[in-house]
Amino acid sequence: MTQPSTTPVSLTRFLIEEQRAGRVSADLRLLIEVVARACKTISIAVGKGALGGVLGDAGTGNIQGEAQKKLDVIANDVLLEANAWGGHLAGLASEEMDHSMPIPDVYPRGNFLLLFDPLDGSSNIDVNVSVGTIFSVLRCPEGVVTPADEHFLQPGTAQVAAGYCVYGPQTTLVLTVGHGTHAFTLDREVGSFVLTTRGMRVPEETKEFAVNASNQRFWEPPMQRYVGDMLLGKEGPRGKDFNMRWIASMVADVHRIMTRGGIFSYPLDSKCAPKGGKLRLMYEANPMSFLVEQAGGAASTGRQRMMDVQPTGLHQRVPVFLGSKAEVEAAVRYHAEHDAAH
Ligand SMILES: O=P(O)(O)OC[C@H]1O[C@](O)(COP(=O)(O)O)[C@@H](O)[C@@H]1O
Ligand SMILES: [Mg+2]
Ligand SMILES: [Mg+2]
Numbered sequence: 181m182t183q184p185s186t187t188p189v190s191l192t193r194f195l196i197e198e199q200r201a202g203r204v205s206a207d208l209r210l211l212i213e214v215v216a217r218a219c220k221t222i223s224i225a226v227g228k229g230a231l232g233g234v235l236g237d238a239g240t241g242n243i244q245g246e247a248q249k250k251l252d253v254i255a256n257d258v259l260l261e262a263n264a265w266g267g268h269l270a271g272l273a274s275e276e277m278d279h280s281m282p283i284p285d286v287y288p289r290g291n292f293l294l295l296f297d298p299l300d301g302s303s304n305i306d307v308n309v310s311v312g313t314i315f316s317v318l319r320c321p322e323g324v325v326t327p328a329d330e331h332f333l334q335p336g337t338a339q340v341a342a343g344y345c346v347y348g349p350q351t352t353l354v355l356t357v358g359h360g361t362h363a364f365t366l367d368r369e370v371g372s373f374v375l376t377t378r379g380m381r382v383p384e385e386t387k388e389f390a391v392n393a394s395n396q397r398f399w400e401p402p403m404q405r406y407v408g409d410m411l412l413g414k415e416g417p418r419g420k421d422f423n424m425r426w427i428a429s430m431v432a433d434v435h436r437i438m439t440r441g442g443i444f445s446y447p448l449d450s451k452c453a454p455k456g457g458k459l460r461l462m463y464e465a466n467p468m469s470f471l472v473e474q475a476g477g478a479a480s481t482g483r484q485r486m487m488d489v490q491p492t493g494l495h496q497r498v499p500v501f502l503g504s505k506a507e508v509e510a511a512v513r514y515h516a517e518h519d520a521a522h
Contacts, residue, residue: 221262275297279494
């Protein structure tokens with residue numbers, strides 16, 4: 181009798197099997213391979229740390245008024261270089277670039293649009309805490325040869341793939357092409373991503389929340405009440421004790437939630453309200469929402485399903501609540517009750 185193969189399933193083999201099953205096109209498969217290769221390169225750069233001279237500030241700023249770290253710039257360059265020549269894109273957009281970039285017609289071109297946060301959690305780079313890369317893939321609208329910013333402004337439901345790579349004690353790539361969410365761990369000796377969790381599931385209930393509590397005095401009333409009730413624990417209206425975690429790298433916080441459940445929130449507060457929130461819709465909130473929903477979780481602005489938001493700007497910001505379904509629904513309920521009473 182033939183024994184089932186115990187050979188590890190590489191990302192390449194996984195994607196070829198997905199293609200054979202009709203769940204991913206050849207073009208999208210190859211695009212994902214290019215992004216994964218770029219993540220491997222970024223992982224190596226992150227791992228060099230002080231030895232590689234990659235820590236510290238770049239001395240420049242991005243369009244969002246944030247000081248860029250050297251690794252923000254390095255990661256952006258790696259993703260740009262790899263994908264501009266990858267042959268599967270019509271255009272790309274990045275947190276670190278003011279505007280989207282159409283692929284010049286002297287380069288090989290394709291029909292997808294790629295958006296990325298090249299290095300997420302920049303404040304953690306210099307202190308050797310997990311950082312990551314987040315990406316989202318959209319289709320270039322039909323008939324558009326030279327995509328501009330407006331062609332990227334598609335809701336999260338239009339994403340054809342999304343993923344993140346966390347550079348932590350392990351380098352892990354988490355991916356969806358709309359048929360479940362799967363995790364691949366980088367085998368550093370072999371140099372390839374190996375399937376380590378097929379069909380990740382975010383537990384529906386949780387007793388763990390993630391929020392930057394230093395912003396508490398700036399939160400809206402429904403958020404004050406929501407967190408206040410969690411802090412009351414067993415004796416309060418929620419009837420259970422909650423634990424709290426905050427890494428300040430969205431990738432690392434979301435990866436914990438993908439693995440063991442929880443709710444991640446970066447709510448509206450009076451500091452970030454003029455901008456609409458802190459986190460960016462197109463290359464942070466939407467790809468994470470796609471991954472979380474594909475793993476059975478939920479993602480909301482507190483008032484609307486995240487992936488239904490119609491984007492109005494490439495660098496648009498939104499409030500974010502995502503993770504365990506029942507807990508996201510609880511957060512939404514607090515907002516709805518407040519709004520109904522005012
Ligand atoms: O420092 P704060 O206000 O807690 O914000 C942390 C959040 O900001 C971010 O770092 C923003 O990402 P970038 O590093 O890509 O700008 C998220 O990863 C994280 O969740
Ligand atoms: Mg980020
Ligand atoms: Mg970033």
